[in-house]
Amino acid sequence: MVKDTCGREITLMRLSVTQKCNLNCLYCHREGETEKNEIQNGNEISASEIKRVVMVASELGIKKIKITGGEPLLRKDIVDVVKEISDVKGIVDISMTTNGFFLNKFAYQLKSNGLNRINIGCDSLSSSILQKNIKNIEEGIKSAADAGLNPLKINMVVLKGINDSEINNMIEISKKYSAILQLIELIPTNKVFFTQFFFSLEGIEKELERKANKIFVRDVNFRKQYLVDGVVVEVVRAYLNRNFCKNCRKIRITSDGFIKPCLMRNDNLVKINFNSDEAIMKSLLEGINKREIYYK
Numbered sequence: 520m521v522k523d524t525c526g527r528e529i530t531l532m533r534l535s536v537t538q539k540c541n542l543n544c545l546y547c548h549r550e551g552e553t554e555k556n557e558i559q560n561g562n563e564i565s566a567s568e569i570k571r572v573v574m575v576a577s578e579l580g581i582k583k584i585k586i587t588g589g590e591p592l593l594r595k596d597i598v599d600v601v602k603e604i605s606d607v608k609g610i611v612d613i614s615m616t617t618n619g620f621f622l623n624k625f626a627y628q629l630k631s632n633g634l635n636r637i638n639i640g641c642d643s644l645s646s647s648i649l650q651k652n653i654k655n656i657e658e659g660i661k662s663a664a665d666a667g668l669n670p671l672k673i674n675m676v677v678l679k680g681i682n683d684s685e686i687n688n689m690i691e692i693s694k695k696y697s698a699i700l701q702l703i704e705l706i707p708t709n710k711v712f713f714t715q716f717f718f719s720l721e722g723i724e725k726e727l728e729r730k731a732n733k734i735f736v737r738d739v740n741f742r743k744q745y746l747v748d749g750v751v752v753e754v755v756r757a758y759l760n761r762n763f764c765k766n767c768r769k770i771r772i773t774s775d776g777f778i779k780p781c782l783m784r785n786d787n788l789v790k791i792n793f794n795s796d797e798a799i800m801k802s803l804l805e806g807i808n809k810r811e812i813y814y815k
Protein backbone atom coordinates (compact mmCIF):
# COMPACT_ATOMS: atom_id res chain seq x y z
CA MET A 520 0.00 0.00 0.00
CA VAL A 521 1.41 3.39 -0.96
CA LYS A 522 1.22 6.38 1.38
CA ASP A 523 1.71 10.06 0.65
CA THR A 524 4.04 12.31 2.62
CA CYS A 525 1.20 13.08 5.08
CA GLY A 526 0.75 9.38 5.86
CA ARG A 527 -2.50 9.00 3.91
CA GLU A 528 -2.93 5.61 2.23
CA ILE A 529 -3.85 5.97 -1.43
CA THR A 530 -6.51 3.43 -2.35
CA LEU A 531 -8.70 5.30 -4.83
CA MET A 532 -8.27 6.75 -8.28
CA ARG A 533 -10.63 9.43 -9.58
CA LEU A 534 -10.34 9.22 -13.31
CA SER A 535 -11.69 11.92 -15.59
CA VAL A 536 -12.31 10.47 -19.04
CA THR A 537 -13.51 13.56 -20.87
CA GLN A 538 -14.03 17.29 -20.44
CA LYS A 539 -17.06 17.30 -22.70
CA CYS A 540 -20.43 17.79 -21.05
CA ASN A 541 -23.95 18.27 -22.36
CA LEU A 542 -24.80 20.51 -19.40
CA ASN A 543 -23.36 23.76 -18.17
CA CYS A 544 -23.92 23.69 -14.40
CA LEU A 545 -22.80 27.10 -13.15
CA TYR A 546 -21.22 25.67 -10.02
CA CYS A 547 -19.31 22.83 -11.66
CA HIS A 548 -15.71 22.38 -10.55
CA ARG A 549 -14.98 20.27 -13.66
CA GLU A 550 -12.89 18.03 -11.38
CA GLY A 551 -10.46 20.92 -11.13
CA GLU A 552 -9.68 20.95 -14.86
CA THR A 553 -9.61 24.26 -16.66
CA GLU A 554 -11.01 24.95 -20.10
CA LYS A 555 -7.48 25.42 -21.35
CA ASN A 556 -6.51 21.78 -20.92
CA GLU A 557 -4.82 20.04 -23.81
CA ILE A 558 -8.04 18.22 -24.63
CA GLN A 559 -8.82 21.14 -26.92
CA ASN A 560 -6.04 19.80 -29.12
CA GLY A 561 -7.68 16.38 -29.13
CA ASN A 562 -5.44 14.81 -26.48
CA GLU A 563 -8.06 12.89 -24.54
CA ILE A 564 -6.52 10.00 -22.61
CA SER A 565 -7.10 6.81 -24.64
CA ALA A 566 -8.75 3.60 -23.41
CA SER A 567 -5.44 1.73 -23.62
CA GLU A 568 -3.61 4.48 -21.69
CA ILE A 569 -6.34 4.30 -19.05
CA LYS A 570 -5.89 0.55 -18.77
CA ARG A 571 -2.12 0.91 -18.43
CA VAL A 572 -2.27 3.56 -15.73
CA VAL A 573 -4.89 1.56 -13.80
CA MET A 574 -2.75 -1.61 -14.04
CA VAL A 575 0.29 0.17 -12.64
CA ALA A 576 -1.84 1.91 -9.98
CA SER A 577 -3.21 -1.46 -8.88
CA GLU A 578 0.36 -2.60 -8.22
CA LEU A 579 0.61 0.34 -5.81
CA GLY A 580 -2.47 -0.88 -3.94
CA ILE A 581 -5.14 1.23 -5.63
CA LYS A 582 -8.26 -0.89 -5.57
CA LYS A 583 -11.12 1.43 -6.40
CA ILE A 584 -11.71 3.54 -9.49
CA LYS A 585 -14.25 6.33 -9.86
CA ILE A 586 -14.91 7.40 -13.45
CA THR A 587 -15.89 11.04 -13.92
CA GLY A 588 -15.72 13.93 -16.38
CA GLY A 589 -17.14 16.14 -17.99
CA GLU A 590 -19.93 13.74 -18.66
CA PRO A 591 -18.37 10.26 -18.90
CA LEU A 592 -21.30 8.86 -20.89
CA LEU A 593 -20.47 11.26 -23.72
CA ARG A 594 -17.32 9.30 -24.36
CA LYS A 595 -17.97 7.01 -27.33
CA ASP A 596 -15.93 4.11 -25.95
CA ILE A 597 -17.14 4.42 -22.33
CA VAL A 598 -18.43 0.84 -22.05
CA ASP A 599 -15.07 -0.43 -23.37
CA VAL A 600 -13.22 1.79 -20.88
CA VAL A 601 -15.21 0.19 -18.05
CA LYS A 602 -14.44 -3.30 -19.41
CA GLU A 603 -10.71 -2.55 -19.71
CA ILE A 604 -10.62 -1.35 -16.10
CA SER A 605 -12.64 -4.28 -14.79
CA ASP A 606 -10.19 -6.70 -16.43
CA VAL A 607 -7.36 -5.32 -14.30
CA LYS A 608 -6.46 -7.71 -11.51
CA GLY A 609 -6.63 -6.03 -8.12
CA ILE A 610 -9.42 -3.58 -8.99
CA VAL A 611 -12.32 -4.51 -6.74
CA ASP A 612 -14.68 -1.62 -7.26
CA ILE A 613 -15.57 0.60 -10.22
CA SER A 614 -17.99 3.46 -9.88
CA MET A 615 -19.06 6.36 -12.05
CA THR A 616 -20.47 9.80 -11.50
CA THR A 617 -22.84 10.96 -14.24
CA ASN A 618 -25.54 13.55 -14.80
CA GLY A 619 -27.82 10.63 -15.67
CA PHE A 620 -28.93 12.11 -18.97
CA PHE A 621 -27.83 9.13 -21.09
CA LEU A 622 -27.99 6.48 -18.39
CA ASN A 623 -31.16 4.87 -19.62
CA LYS A 624 -29.25 3.81 -22.72
CA PHE A 625 -26.11 2.55 -20.98
CA ALA A 626 -26.99 1.25 -17.49
CA TYR A 627 -27.24 -2.48 -18.35
CA GLN A 628 -24.17 -2.57 -20.54
CA LEU A 629 -22.12 -0.69 -17.96
CA LYS A 630 -23.19 -3.15 -15.31
CA SER A 631 -22.39 -6.19 -17.45
CA ASN A 632 -18.99 -4.69 -18.34
CA GLY A 633 -18.05 -4.42 -14.68
CA LEU A 634 -19.38 -1.16 -13.28
CA ASN A 635 -20.42 -1.79 -9.67
CA ARG A 636 -22.10 1.40 -8.55
CA ILE A 637 -23.11 4.84 -9.67
CA ASN A 638 -23.62 8.43 -8.49
CA ILE A 639 -26.22 10.44 -10.35
CA GLY A 640 -26.16 14.23 -10.11
CA CYS A 641 -29.71 15.41 -9.45
CA ASP A 642 -29.98 18.66 -7.54
CA SER A 643 -33.70 19.27 -7.85
CA LEU A 644 -37.01 17.81 -8.95
CA SER A 645 -37.60 20.85 -11.14
CA SER A 646 -36.44 20.51 -14.73
CA SER A 647 -35.60 24.20 -15.01
CA ILE A 648 -33.24 24.16 -12.02
CA LEU A 649 -31.73 20.87 -13.17
CA GLN A 650 -31.20 22.17 -16.74
CA LYS A 651 -32.49 18.80 -17.83
CA ASN A 652 -35.73 16.96 -17.98
CA ILE A 653 -36.53 15.37 -14.62
CA LYS A 654 -38.43 12.59 -16.45
CA ASN A 655 -35.27 11.75 -18.33
CA ILE A 656 -33.17 11.67 -15.16
CA GLU A 657 -35.76 9.58 -13.34
CA GLU A 658 -35.57 7.08 -16.19
CA GLY A 659 -31.80 7.06 -15.75
CA ILE A 660 -32.12 6.48 -11.99
CA LYS A 661 -34.67 3.73 -12.58
CA SER A 662 -32.56 1.92 -15.17
CA ALA A 663 -29.49 2.12 -12.91
CA ALA A 664 -31.53 0.57 -10.08
CA ASP A 665 -33.00 -2.10 -12.42
CA ALA A 666 -29.56 -2.93 -13.80
CA GLY A 667 -28.35 -3.61 -10.25
CA LEU A 668 -25.88 -0.74 -9.90
CA ASN A 669 -25.57 -0.71 -6.14
CA PRO A 670 -25.23 1.42 -4.16
CA LEU A 671 -27.00 3.95 -6.25
CA LYS A 672 -26.33 7.46 -4.99
CA ILE A 673 -28.04 10.70 -5.83
CA ASN A 674 -25.70 13.70 -5.64
CA MET A 675 -27.43 16.90 -4.61
CA VAL A 676 -25.27 20.02 -4.50
CA VAL A 677 -27.23 22.29 -2.15
CA LEU A 678 -27.34 25.96 -3.16
CA LYS A 679 -28.77 28.79 -1.07
CA GLY A 680 -32.08 30.05 -2.42
CA ILE A 681 -32.01 27.61 -5.34
CA ASN A 682 -32.69 24.13 -3.99
CA ASP A 683 -32.11 24.28 -0.22
CA SER A 684 -35.86 23.87 0.30
CA GLU A 685 -35.93 20.63 -1.67
CA ILE A 686 -33.98 18.36 0.67
CA ASN A 687 -37.11 16.57 1.92
CA ASN A 688 -38.32 16.00 -1.67
CA MET A 689 -34.95 14.56 -2.53
CA ILE A 690 -35.17 12.23 0.47
CA GLU A 691 -38.52 11.04 -0.93
CA ILE A 692 -37.20 10.35 -4.43
CA SER A 693 -34.17 8.58 -2.95
CA LYS A 694 -36.54 6.38 -0.98
CA LYS A 695 -38.50 5.56 -4.13
CA TYR A 696 -35.39 4.17 -5.85
CA SER A 697 -33.64 2.80 -2.72
CA ALA A 698 -30.88 5.31 -3.35
CA ILE A 699 -28.47 6.92 -0.92
CA LEU A 700 -28.83 10.70 -0.91
CA GLN A 701 -25.54 12.62 -0.88
CA LEU A 702 -26.02 16.21 0.22
CA ILE A 703 -23.02 18.12 -1.05
CA GLU A 704 -21.83 21.49 0.15
CA LEU A 705 -20.66 23.82 -2.62
CA ILE A 706 -16.92 23.79 -3.28
CA PRO A 707 -15.72 27.26 -4.35
CA THR A 708 -14.91 27.75 -8.01
CA ASN A 709 -15.96 31.37 -8.46
CA LYS A 710 -15.81 33.79 -5.51
CA VAL A 711 -18.92 35.81 -6.43
CA PHE A 712 -21.00 32.69 -7.10
CA PHE A 713 -19.77 31.07 -3.89
CA THR A 714 -20.60 34.12 -1.74
CA GLN A 715 -24.10 34.24 -3.16
CA PHE A 716 -25.01 30.56 -3.18
CA PHE A 717 -22.98 28.74 -0.51
CA PHE A 718 -25.34 26.94 1.85
CA SER A 719 -23.77 25.49 4.99
CA LEU A 720 -24.92 21.95 5.72
CA GLU A 721 -23.92 22.21 9.37
CA GLY A 722 -27.53 22.74 10.56
CA ILE A 723 -28.85 19.97 8.28
CA GLU A 724 -26.24 17.57 9.60
CA LYS A 725 -27.19 18.37 13.21
CA GLU A 726 -30.85 17.75 12.32
CA LEU A 727 -29.98 14.44 10.65
CA GLU A 728 -27.99 13.47 13.72
CA ARG A 729 -31.07 14.11 15.89
CA LYS A 730 -33.51 12.31 13.60
CA ALA A 731 -31.37 9.34 12.57
CA ASN A 732 -32.41 5.82 13.55
CA LYS A 733 -28.86 4.72 12.91
CA ILE A 734 -25.53 6.39 12.12
CA PHE A 735 -22.79 4.61 10.16
CA VAL A 736 -19.23 5.73 9.57
CA ARG A 737 -17.85 4.90 6.12
CA ASP A 738 -14.53 3.12 6.24
CA VAL A 739 -13.17 4.80 3.07
CA ASN A 740 -13.35 8.43 4.15
CA PHE A 741 -14.81 8.24 7.67
CA ARG A 742 -17.84 10.24 6.54
CA LYS A 743 -21.05 9.75 8.50
CA GLN A 744 -24.19 8.30 6.94
CA TYR A 745 -27.55 8.86 8.63
CA LEU A 746 -30.46 6.46 8.31
CA VAL A 747 -33.55 8.70 8.32
CA ASP A 748 -37.07 7.48 7.47
CA GLY A 749 -35.62 4.44 5.69
CA VAL A 750 -33.20 6.49 3.57
CA VAL A 751 -29.44 6.72 4.00
CA VAL A 752 -28.28 10.34 3.81
CA GLU A 753 -24.62 11.29 3.60
CA VAL A 754 -23.29 14.82 4.01
CA VAL A 755 -20.22 15.90 2.07
CA ARG A 756 -18.55 19.01 3.40
CA ALA A 757 -15.25 19.90 1.80
CA TYR A 758 -14.88 23.67 2.17
CA LEU A 759 -12.38 24.53 4.91
CA ASN A 760 -12.86 21.01 6.26
CA ARG A 761 -9.61 19.66 7.60
CA ASN A 762 -11.12 16.19 7.89
CA PHE A 763 -12.00 16.22 4.19
CA CYS A 764 -8.31 16.55 3.37
CA LYS A 765 -7.07 14.38 6.23
CA ASN A 766 -9.26 11.51 5.04
CA CYS A 767 -8.62 12.00 1.32
CA ARG A 768 -7.16 8.83 -0.17
CA LYS A 769 -7.47 9.53 -3.83
CA ILE A 770 -5.20 10.32 -6.68
CA ARG A 771 -6.77 12.04 -9.67
CA ILE A 772 -6.10 11.52 -13.35
CA THR A 773 -7.17 14.30 -15.69
CA SER A 774 -8.90 13.70 -19.01
CA ASP A 775 -5.73 14.77 -20.81
CA GLY A 776 -3.38 12.41 -19.00
CA PHE A 777 -1.98 14.28 -16.00
CA ILE A 778 -1.79 13.17 -12.39
CA LYS A 779 -3.59 15.74 -10.28
CA PRO A 780 -2.63 15.53 -6.61
CA CYS A 781 -5.43 17.83 -5.38
CA LEU A 782 -8.83 18.94 -6.69
CA MET A 783 -8.12 22.50 -5.60
CA ARG A 784 -4.72 22.97 -7.21
CA ASN A 785 -3.35 23.10 -10.72
CA ASP A 786 0.22 24.09 -9.92
CA ASN A 787 1.50 20.61 -9.14
CA LEU A 788 0.26 18.44 -12.02
CA VAL A 789 2.46 15.63 -13.31
CA LYS A 790 2.25 14.62 -16.98
CA ILE A 791 2.05 10.83 -17.16
CA ASN A 792 4.95 9.36 -19.07
CA PHE A 793 3.51 6.41 -21.02
CA ASN A 794 6.87 5.26 -22.46
CA SER A 795 6.93 2.18 -20.24
CA ASP A 796 5.21 0.75 -17.16
CA GLU A 797 8.22 1.84 -15.10
CA ALA A 798 7.78 5.39 -16.41
CA ILE A 799 4.07 5.33 -15.52
CA MET A 800 4.94 4.10 -12.02
CA LYS A 801 7.48 6.91 -11.65
CA SER A 802 4.87 9.49 -12.71
CA LEU A 803 2.29 8.08 -10.29
CA LEU A 804 4.73 8.12 -7.38
CA GLU A 805 5.77 11.67 -8.24
CA GLY A 806 2.11 12.75 -8.22
CA ILE A 807 1.40 10.94 -4.95
CA ASN A 808 4.46 12.52 -3.34
CA LYS A 809 3.14 15.95 -4.28
CA ARG A 810 -0.08 15.47 -2.32
CA GLU A 811 -0.48 17.95 0.54
CA ILE A 812 -3.24 18.95 2.95
CA TYR A 813 -5.15 21.82 1.26
CA TYR A 814 -7.56 22.84 4.03
CA LYS A 815 -5.23 23.10 7.06
Ligand code: SAM
Pocket residue numbers: 540546547548549550587588589590591616617618619638639640674675676703704705706707708
Ligand atom coordinates in the same frame (compact mmCIF):
# COMPACT_ATOMS: atom_id res chain seq x y z
N1 SAM B 1 -21.06 15.02 -15.23
C1 SAM B 1 -20.88 14.11 -14.14
C2 SAM B 1 -21.89 14.40 -13.02
O1 SAM B 1 -22.74 15.25 -13.19
O2 SAM B 1 -21.83 13.68 -12.01
C3 SAM B 1 -19.46 13.99 -13.62
C4 SAM B 1 -18.69 15.25 -13.36
S1 SAM B 1 -19.26 16.23 -12.03
C5 SAM B 1 -17.90 17.34 -11.88
C6 SAM B 1 -19.17 15.17 -10.62
C7 SAM B 1 -19.89 15.63 -9.41
O3 SAM B 1 -19.20 16.70 -8.83
C8 SAM B 1 -21.30 16.14 -9.60
O4 SAM B 1 -22.23 15.11 -9.56
C9 SAM B 1 -21.48 17.10 -8.44
O5 SAM B 1 -22.12 16.43 -7.40
C10 SAM B 1 -20.07 17.41 -7.98
N2 SAM B 1 -19.72 18.84 -8.11
C11 SAM B 1 -19.45 19.54 -9.22
N3 SAM B 1 -19.13 20.81 -8.95
C12 SAM B 1 -19.19 20.94 -7.60
C13 SAM B 1 -18.96 22.02 -6.71
N4 SAM B 1 -18.58 23.23 -7.11
N5 SAM B 1 -19.11 21.76 -5.38
C14 SAM B 1 -19.46 20.55 -4.94
N6 SAM B 1 -19.68 19.50 -5.74
C15 SAM B 1 -19.56 19.69 -7.06
